[in-house]
Amino acid sequence: MIKESLDSQLIIPTVLSEDDRPAGVFVFLSDQMPYHYKLRHISRHIESMAQSYKRYLQKVLDLQMSDTILDSQGKVCFANDPDLRPGFRTTFHPMELWDYYYAWWHSRTYWNHLEDPDSTLPLPVSDQFWKMVEFGSELRKLHGQRKKLGNPGIDFIKSKDFNTGQSSTRFTLSDEMQQTGHLTVNAKYHINNVPEPVWAYTINGFRPVLNWIEKHTFENLEDAQKTAFIQMLLAVDETQRIQRKIDQYLTKNQT
Numbered sequence: 001m002i003k004e005s006l007d008s009q010l011i012i013p014t015v016l017s018e019d020d021r022p023a024g025v026f027v028f029l030s031d032q033m034p035y036h037y038k039l040r041h042i043s044r045h046i047e048s049m050a051q052s053y054k055r056y057l058q059k060v061l062d063l064q065m066s067d068t069i070l071d072s073q074g075k076v077c078f079a080n081d082p083d084l085r086p087g088f089r090t091t092f093h094p095m096e097l098w099d100y101y102y103a104w105w106h107s108r109t110y111w112n113h114l115e116d117p118d119s120t121l122p123l124p125v126s127d128q129f130w131k132m133v134e135f136g137s138e139l140r141k142l143h144g145q146r147k148k149l150g151n152p153g154i155d156f157i158k159s160k161d162f163n164t165g166q167s168s169t170r171f172t173l174s175d176e177m178q179q180t181g182h183l184t185v186n187a188k189y190h191i192n193n194v195p196e197p198v199w200a201y202t203i204n205g206f207r208p209v210l211n212w213i214e215k216h217t218f219e220n221l222e223d224a225q226k227t228a229f230i231q232m233l234l235a236v237d238e239t240q241r242i243q244r245k246i247d248q249y250l251t252k253n254q255t
Contacts, residue, residue: 006053006123007119008121011024011045011097012042015032015041016032020206020211022205022206023105023119023204025203026143027102027143028139028143029208029232035144036075039075039076039095043076043093043098046095046097047094057097057124060123061124061129063089063090063091064091064092065091066091092133097124099134099139100124102137103135106203106239107250108203108243109250128253131253135246138242142235143235149231149235155192155230156189156230157189158188170210171194171196173196174192178195179195181194182194188220188221191230194233198233198236208236209236212229
């Protein structure tokens, strides 16, 4: 008998799991594989879940799960017309189920109220489904297509002396009014004008900015890596804004 929760492995492909990152947090912010490869892996993985789970989800949502369709370039095609109002939709795409949970994974509500949030997921709530899909889709695109973000004065600065040692102080606040500061990436590079909330951002013990820095502490960074990191800082900043919207919505629409 299916319990009132799902195993997170039904939604998250093993290939996209990382030991240092909780559940599905920032999966699309990771550079494990190209964006469209992730879409395909996730969509196929969800589509392949046992029929008993699939039927149960369809019953809970009163919607049918559509099949994964790829275009001529192997990219995932979404079935629903984005202009079609939720009340008139009769199907949901596997990626829309993912987006629903991607919104949950980036909410404080999820991590604060589930007993075992790393391995179990709450069943979808039909009244909340499409709004949470909207939030999750926004996050997925933000994390997976970071190159579209701007660059408001955040840039790498080369330090005069270079050794591959690890800095004892990563972040120093330089503008209290703007809440921005100096972030040491490694002994060779630092960045100015980094918002303190971005540096300090934590979700269930995971700090995406610190995690990235620790993985690249001893590297002589390429230009592409610098650009990717700056875009990640901007994405984390925007994630916090969306996260507040998700938590406000969930608080207002508690079931």
